[in-house]
Amino acid sequence: xxxxxxxxxxxxxxxxxxxxxxxxxxxxxxxxxxxxxxxxxxxxxxxxxxxxxxxxxxxxxxxxxxxxxxxxxxxxxxxxxxxxxxxxxxxxxxxxxxxxxxxxxxxxxxxxxxxxxxxxxxxxxxxxxxxxxxxxxxxxxxxxxxxxxxxxxxxxxxxxxxxxxxxxxxxxxxxxxxxxxxxxxxxxxxxxxxxxxxxxxxxxxxxxxxxxxxxxxx
Numbered sequence: 001x002x003x004x005x006x007x008x009x010x011x012x013x014x015x016x017x018x019x020x021x022x023x024x025x026x027x028x029x030x031x032x033x034x035x036x037x038x039x040x041x042x043x044x045x046x047x048x049x050x051x052x053x054x055x056x057x058x059x060x061x062x063x064x065x066x067x068x069x070x071x072x073x074x075x076x077x078x079x080x081x082x083x084x085x086x087x088x089x090x091x092x093x094x095x096x097x098x099x100x101x102x103x104x105x106x107x108x109x110x111x112x113x114x115x116x117x118x119x120x121x122x123x124x125x126x127x128x129x130x131x132x133x134x135x136x137x138x139x140x141x142x143x144x145x146x147x148x149x150x151x152x153x154x155x156x157x158x159x160x161x162x163x164x165x166x167x168x169x170x171x172x173x174x175x176x177x178x179x180x181x182x183x184x185x186x187x188x189x190x191x192x193x194x195x196x197x198x199x200x201x202x203x204x205x206x207x208x209x210x211x212x213x214x215x216x217x218x
Contacts, residue, residue: 021050030065038066039074056087067098075102076110083113083123092123103134111138112146119149119158128159139170142212147174148182155189164189165197172205 021044029037040050042062048054060081066074079098082091096117102110115135118127132153138146147170153159155167168189174182190198 021052023050023052030062035066035069035071038062039071042066042074042077056081058087060087067101070101070105072102072105072107072110075099075105076107076113079110079113092117096124103137106137106141108138108141108143108146111135111141112143112149115146115149119153128153130159132159139173142177142216144174144177144179144182147171147177148179148185151182151185151189164192165201168193168198168201169204169208172201173208176205176209 021040023041023044026037026041030041039062042059044050044052045055045062046059052058060078063074063078063081067078075098079095079102080086082088082095082098084090088094096114099110099113103114111134115131115133115138117124118131118134120126132150135146135150135153139150151167151170151174153167154163154170156162160166168186171182171186171189175186193201
């Protein structure tokens with residue numbers, strides 16, 4: 001099960017591993033409501049950086065503080081820890097709960113994760129229409145893996161009416177964002193399409209990319 005999240009992402013870019021961070025200062029700042037300090041503590045413990053040992057339980061504790069404050073990124077990360085059993089007892093229902101909170105705030109990683117579990121039926125009743133709903137929301141926000149998975153569901157006709165053109169469209173968007181697997185899958189999907197259908201889907205994918213780049217300022 002491929003799931004998405006931002007565990008330790010900021011910390012990985014933050015500071016070299018040999019730089020020691022004043023953990024006590026971060027804890028004081030966190031106690032006053034400084035979310036950036038809380039996030040740094042979570043990521044440091046997750047990665048074992050900044051002079052602290054890797055400790056998933058501590059990482060989960062700090063992520064939970066942020067998650068309970070309504071932080072969508074932390075909710076997505078905490079959900080991943082429950083899905084994988086990192087520092088907490090593995091519990092996909094709890095993972096789904098945190099992802100649902102984050103997805104309601106339009107976090108594309110959480111929306112993608114919900115799409116994955118509803119596709120696989122792991123921890124929830126398999127529900128392809130629900131999977132399509134969440135993958136669509138994540139795909140529209142530029143989530144490449146969601147675009148790939150959504151394309152496959154359209155190609156296979158799971159949760160939606162089978163539509164190779166729509167499948168090609170989403171796979172092409174993912175490919176345009178650099179996903180090699182989607183680029184390879186396009187060859188298979190394109191075999192059952194006319195030249196006009198391929199041209200139409202290509203043009204629509206190009207238009208989507210132009211609009212998306214404007215939104216994200218690229």
